[in-house]
Amino acid sequence: MQKVMELLGESDISQDSGYEEFIENLKDGKSEEVIEALINVEPDEIGGRIALTGFYYQFLVFLEYWVEMLQGKWDFVALELHEDIVVGKGNKLRFIQVKSSKETEQLASETLSKRTSVKEDGKLKAIINDSWVDKLIKKANYFKKSEGFETEFQLITSFIILKSRNLDVKKYRTKDFYEEIGDDDDLVKFMTHDLLQDKNKKKICYEEDCGEHITELLSRFCITKRADLDSMKYYESHIIQSLSEGLGEGANLTKEDLMMLIGRLMKMCNLYKEDKLVLYLSETESNELSQYLEDRATERAEKRVQLKGSLTIIEDVFTNLTQQLSNMDLYQEINEYIIFYKKYLEEWISEGGTIRELINRYLDGDQYSLKYKLENIHQQKERLFELFSVNLLLILAYDDVSKFSNHYKSLLVKEIQNIFIGFLSLNRGEKIDMGIEKAKKLLKNYEEIQLLLNPPKTILQGKFQNNRSQPLLIELQDQDIKIDHLPEELNLGEVNVVLHIIPGGMFETEFDNLFNFNDINDLKEHLTALWGGLL
Structure with a gap:
């Protein structure tokens, strides 16, 4: 070589x-x-x-x-x-x-057989072996058949x-x-020209040089x-x-x-x-x-499978959502909002969002968490149903879609008309204190100081203990918000940072309460008042 x-x-x-x-x-x-x-x-x-x-x-x-x-x-x-x-x-x-x-x-004379001619006094003196075919054939001089x-x-x-x-x-x-190949071949004659020499004026004879x-x-x-x-x-x-x-x-x-x-x-x-x-x-x-x-190729295939799987799960959850609401008087009107929200989620997934990220941030406030792997498909769909049903109540109240906020990379935060709402899901039997501690911990992941000083109001969802209790206001202590590498001029000890925690059990009641309305305007007025009091 x-x-x-x-x-x-x-x-x-x-x-x-x-x-x-x-x-x-x-x-x-x-x-x-x-x-x-x-x-x-x-x-x-x-x-x-x-x-x-x-x-x-x-x-x-x-x-x-x-x-x-x-x-x-x-x-x-x-x-x-x-x-x-x-x-x-x-x-x-x-x-x-x-x-x-x-x-x-192109003509052969202008391509593979084109050589440099050397003339003296107007007469052809020599022909240099610099054509395409010359450059190829002379390689045999270095790798001879005899060797x-x-x-x-x-x-x-x-x-x-x-x-x-x-x-x-x-x-x-x-x-x-x-x-x-015969001796009368045109290319043979071309390669055995009497005046053929190299650029150093050495006479060229391929038979002698290459053997x-x-x-x-x-x-x-x-x-x-x-x-x-x-x-x-x-x-x-x-x-x-x-x-x-x-x-x-x-x-x-x-x-x-x-x-x-x-x-x-x-x-x-x-x-x-x-x-x-x-x-x-x-x-x-x-x-x-x-x-x-x-x-x-494997990464792309996995993304295609992941995309298809994510869209399939979204489809299943929304099918369940529409089936549960199909007998209500306002089904046709509400279904338009459901379709509106579903379309947004499908676009979000098509642009790179995944169910894995959604579940991990919803359960743990970390898109790289291992929580997703601990949930089977049925559990994932239950989590998404509780998340989507609450967001449907938001959409009906504000007549707008609740979008994933780009300002937050850890806690799952939705944004609707410049209002930011965080979502965390707890497991059945867990205490509300666990959700509060998790929300405190996530404060330290906020990259922008204004997000830290004014954290989003967070809804705790799931079948945890006392999930229908009243909203909580928790003033954080210095140790709760101590962040490494924060500029010295930003003394958080002099700032009141308050966590707003909203237990999500009430929204299960509000979801069931949708069946009690037969006028869409009355329903929107009720939900607007509900969210206005919470946010």
């Missing part, structure tokens, strides 16, 4: 306007900027960004070979940015050059290479190698057409699908995964000989990359 790396590092680079900037960005650890530029290139603009797109196209080809590596066809995949890709299996090596263009067709190596050469393009005068390469445009006749070398050369730049999205989809299949069932990768993967590959490039970036994937790096993709 060291020999391959050295060869990649010695490759001649035909620099273009975008190469130096691209390399500098990667050397400076700015692969995110490169990826962002790629993401922002619209499909119909892609052909106009050849410098940047050429690198991207090379990475797509690299990934296609990585898929083959995952399938066991290759032991490693390596590339030197803007030049060769090399894959290997045992002593078998394949050298690949990737060329892209906004054109869909046990098996070499292959592939030119991958985004365009079709057409026949030009004295050069027909149609037989090489094949998925497999042609194998039978094989040029027909043998060209029998292992092919030209492979991939997607046009204008159709690159289909090539991307092919790569994404291939990677998904390679990772196994359920690994549905996305365009975002592809971009993240290419960004990761860019970061993995190692600087070689000051100005060359080389990327090498052995089995170890390959396993790390595949694990990275699997983790992303």
